[in-house]
Amino acid sequence: MSDAQAPEKRRAPAKETKNSKEGDERHDAIYRAVSDAIVEQRLKPGARLREDALADVFGISRTGIRKILQRLSLEQLVTLTPRRGASVTRPTADEAKDVFDARQLIECGLMPDVARRMGEKEAAELREMARQERQALRSGQQSVAIRLSADFHVRLAQLSGNATLAEFVERLCSRSSLILAVYGHPGHLGCESHDHDDLIGYLEAGNCERAKAFMSRHLKAIEASLSMVEEEDNVPDLQQIFGG
Amino acid sequence: MSDAQAPEKRRAPAKETKNSKEGDERHDAIYRAVSDAIVEQRLKPGARLREDALADVFGISRTGIRKILQRLSLEQLVTLTPRRGASVTRPTADEAKDVFDARQLIECGLMPDVARRMGEKEAAELREMARQERQALRSGQQSVAIRLSADFHVRLAQLSGNATLAEFVERLCSRSSLILAVYGHPGHLGCESHDHDDLIGYLEAGNCERAKAFMSRHLKAIEASLSMVEEEDNVPDLQQIFGG
DNA sequence: CTGATATTTATTGTATACAGTAATTCCATT
DNA sequence: AATGGAATTACTGTATACAATAAATATCAG
Known part of the structure; x- marks a missing residue:
């Protein structure tokens, strides 16, 4: 073909x-x-x-x-x-762990700055993104939903005002999509439907400690939803299989 | 020429x-x-x-x-x-701020993991690096010292076990060297001579809170040593210079 | 002698040709 | 029939040639 x-x-x-x-x-x-x-x-x-x-x-x-x-x-x-x-790239389980640990550290650490710079306009934009994501999810477009979810996290990071860290988050989110593609369950998307809306609420209220904790749980939930079974079809290791 | x-x-x-x-x-x-x-x-x-x-x-x-x-x-x-x-690249003042904020967040956040994995061998290796750095500084090789200092920070990050974050730190340290080249004082190097040795001590003792705080002060000290005068030779703004 | 325009030069952007290497296929031999 | 080896094929690695554009220089009018 x-x-x-x-x-x-x-x-x-x-x-x-x-x-x-x-x-x-x-x-x-x-x-x-x-x-x-x-x-x-x-x-x-x-x-x-x-x-x-x-x-x-x-x-x-x-x-x-x-x-x-x-x-x-x-x-x-x-x-x-x-x-x-x-x-x-087919991410390994180790890489997946590294990526989510990195997201924990960076995205949670960014919450105070994001909360400080969150205004009405920003909140509205984020809510619109969350709405589109929910809609894509409802209409069964999982791939699109994954992308919109990544876009949401990236936009959030950009609101921190730190372009360097935002770029890091962008890369981490792209790789997360790959990880979800490999280790995620087909039916079950990473982000829960209303998580992002809740997060916007905390940030708009300036409750950055709460936002931080919520983001942490949010990322943990995504990671926990993965089934980390390494594809071991490469190098069957006959020695071990047949007892050397 | x-x-x-x-x-x-x-x-x-x-x-x-x-x-x-x-x-x-x-x-x-x-x-x-x-x-x-x-x-x-x-x-x-x-x-x-x-x-x-x-x-x-x-x-x-x-x-x-x-x-x-x-x-x-x-x-x-x-x-x-x-x-x-x-x-x-000639980093701008904004970029410099972003880079050091990012280093604050990531390098400090890595200290617990680093402390956990710090053994005798690792500590010895780091001490050797710190020694070389001090020596380069003493013999007036500032450029070499800057590089060795960056290497130290990168090696430290690698000890965390998170390759992704270590790579981020590597990039941040390279850019920091550029920033020091532009905004640093010729005679005064970023890192104080014995800072790195002190840090190794805290990490070896497993005192990760102390290490974190020390790293934070360390990075703040480097940033504070810069003179952030933007090169404004581009578009000299004659109006302002000669009083419009 | 100053200023604008034309020409030349220097340097990057892109495609393509060629070389080298890994994979595949086919054939011969056991 | 299965395995080892040779030839072919498919693909990437690298250099180079050519095109396009911006900078520098020269030329000429005023």
Whole structure:
């Protein structure tokens, strides 16, 4: 099936790089397209990402694709194996633990700053995001819901005013989506439906200690909902199986 | 003056890529060479990094150089301006504040885990690092001392066992070196000579609350030692200078 | 001699060609 | 028939050539 089909060639648009887009925007759009596909689990962990195939799909050369893959690799969304190419990262159980521990530390630690800067406008924006998330969940669009949930956490972190920490949270949330994709139960989404609304309430009231504790429980709940069974199909370890 | 000199050409080694190194290692070595040069302030903030020049120096083509520059850019050690090329990042005052706030949150939050995993071997290793740092400081090698200090903080974070957070700390420490390069006083290094030794003592004793508080003061002291005068040479604002 | 415009130069952005390596397939031999 | 080996194939790694754009310099009018 399907890698290098596309008999109708439309290599033309590559010519008018200057005309159509500034080129940078195009790259960014492609980056986001791939990143979103990974986070929304349309590209599943372990899926190979061949450079030629991606280059064909997006109508740019492998050069640009490689740049994007390298970036995704540094963000640990794809794994770049030396001469084997790129594939969607399959997080290990250890990595999952690290990610959620990191989220505990950073996201909870950010709550005081967030509470301090939370105004009416910010609260309204967050509530709207929470509403969309609930709706996606209700209509069975789990992938979309996961993404919206991640967006919520990231937006929250951005409200702290610390761009550096917000970026860290962004990366942690992307990876969390991957972790959910691998270890989460199909039916059961990480975040409970009304958790985010409750959190907004505490933050708006300036009750940052309460918000902190709630965020902590919230993240613990997500982590606890995972079933951490390591895929051990690699290297069956015949010695142990047959009693060496 | 003087970027593209180097009349004596030794382009030979580029041929034997397969023979000499696995290629990946070579790239990593070059990455580290550039990164170190930035952190040690041999490449000063604002310095332009021309692709051709770097390619000549390291004997690889621009392709590899671009990959390395992109990585450094994602780590915010170099700034990649669309058609102007790469230059060593000059952190703003805001960024500096974000970085030190982030270090407060993460490094202090890591102290309990570090204390728990601190054994004799680990303490000895850290003491050795602290010793080297003190020695570099005494012999006037400020750049080296800055790097060793950053290494110390990173190693400490790694001892927490959380690779993700350790990586964050690594990035924060690199950026801190840049910040010190821009805003630090020439004679006065960030870390006091014996701070790190004291910290090891608290950690070895398992006194994690004390270690946390000490780390917090330590980081505050570094930040306080900076003179946060924004370089405002860009857009001199003649109106204000000459009284409009 | 000053200022604006044109030309040249320097440098990055992108694609493509070629080389090298791992995986697959096919064939021969036991 | 199963295994070992050789040839083919598929894919990534790297360099280089070419295009496009911004900076620098020169030229000319006033």
